Amino acid sequence: MLDPHRLTILRAVIAAGSVHAAARNLHLAPATVSQHLRALARETDLVLFEKKGRGIMATPAAQHLAEASADTLNSLERLERTVEDLRQGRAEQIAIACFASLAQAWMPEVLIALRAQFPDAGVEVSINELQPGRGRRVPDVDVRIESLDGPPAYLEGYDRHFLFEEDFCVVLSVDHPLVAHPVVTMAELRDEPWIDHDIHDSPTGRIITRACHAAGFSPHYVARLDDYHAATSLAAAGLGITVLPRIALTGLPANLAVRPLSDPTVHRRIVAHTRTHLARARLIHTTLTALREAAQRIQRPTTDV
Known part of the structure; x- marks a missing residue:
């Protein structure tokens, strides 16, 4: 099994453009970074970097490996945060994804409702307009936009709720x-x-x-x-x-x-997709209820603005 830490270092070196720059960013010694890269090359039996002038250049194999490891490393980061939350007693967490205007208009009252019932819960809100599902955590509630001309969208593992x-x-x-x-x-x-x-x-x-x-x-x-x-x-x-x-x-x-x-x-059309998650069912229900109440309170603004 590949070492995730070495994959992280590979991605850091490619992003920084050199071993020394990556070492500064990671707060490691350049020799340590180089050692991990050599070990990863042996594990994969791949040539990861080639000489270019006085520096190095990532090979196409290294670029592909770095890209392919992104989802796995993100999942591991989420898992590590979950472990830390459990260690610190922050077991209740909910992740909400939505579009920017709804985040500004509705999220304050949604979070107020959540804190009233779950004062110690952690809440993550991410914007999904450009990269759906790419928050730090997998969204438990995902509020999306649909065209009235198109068919309703359904997300695997989620229930769909029309809002307004x-x-x-x-x-x-x-x-x-x-x-x-x-x-x-x-x-x-x-x-x-x-x-x-x-x-x-x-x-x-x-x-x-x-x-x-x-x-x-x-x-x-x-x-x-x-x-x-x-x-x-x-x-x-x-x-x-x-x-x-x-x-x-x-x-x-x-x-x-x-x-x-x-x-x-x-x-x-604005719809909310709620994930089936028994451990967070109460948090998800409270969030959905607050979203529905916000939708019901929408008032048409005056045209004299």
């Missing part, structure tokens, strides 16, 4: 001519400069793009970002309009207005 359907609005300057319209059609945004808040093309971005295509145009983006706060800041500076889900409309600058969209309306 959410519509999108256009966010624009208060002095924009479209503010005079109580509802803005998608076609009226055809010639507007757009600010994209989803440069990585997550489900939310794809929903907005499909709505534009349904209205017969492709948006003209003057700026593309991966954060909706930054997008609203650019809109507040008068650089263009942006389209956001209602859950992301809190705390907008005073010089921005919000209007509903039509023809087509733009919606998304």
Whole structure:
């Protein structure tokens, strides 16, 4: 069996670019790092590094080995944290994955509900929009976005719970001519400069793009970002309009207005997936209950923002 510690050192050397840099990062002596690399080469019967000038270069075999070991090493790290939690008496743990706007809007009250019933429990919240399931722990509750046009998604080992359907609005300057319209059609945004808040093309971005295509145009983006706060800041500076889900409309600058969209309306489905885990069943149930209560309390914001 391969030594996980040596695999970790291999990954560190590849990432740092040299034995000496990796040794500094790992707080080890360079000789110790080199010794582990030689031992790993003997274990695998692979050439892991080759000379390059005055330094070394990882071979394709080393690169592939480092990539293939990532999931195993992550799992071992999770196991080590579990052991430490048990040793420190922190047996109750729950991992929640969700998208960024929900994390900001709902996670405070979800965590308040958890702490009220489980004051010593540890809670991890990770953002799943870009890398689903890649938190420090396997998520016990995974809140995701679905398009209304697509089939419901089911995750293996999880139960699926519908939470709510959410519509999108256009966010624009208060002095924009479209503010005079109580509802803005998608076609009226055809010639507007757009600010994209989803440069990585997550489900939310794809929903907005499909709505534009349904209205017969492709948006003209003057700026593309991966954060909706930054997008609203650019809109507040008068650089263009942006389209956001209602859950992301809190705390907008005073010089921005919000209007509903039509023809087509733009919606998304929010669902929670809960893992079957007997030891954490109470924590998972409390989290799901808090999410459902938050969904029921959603109020449509005024269009006079």
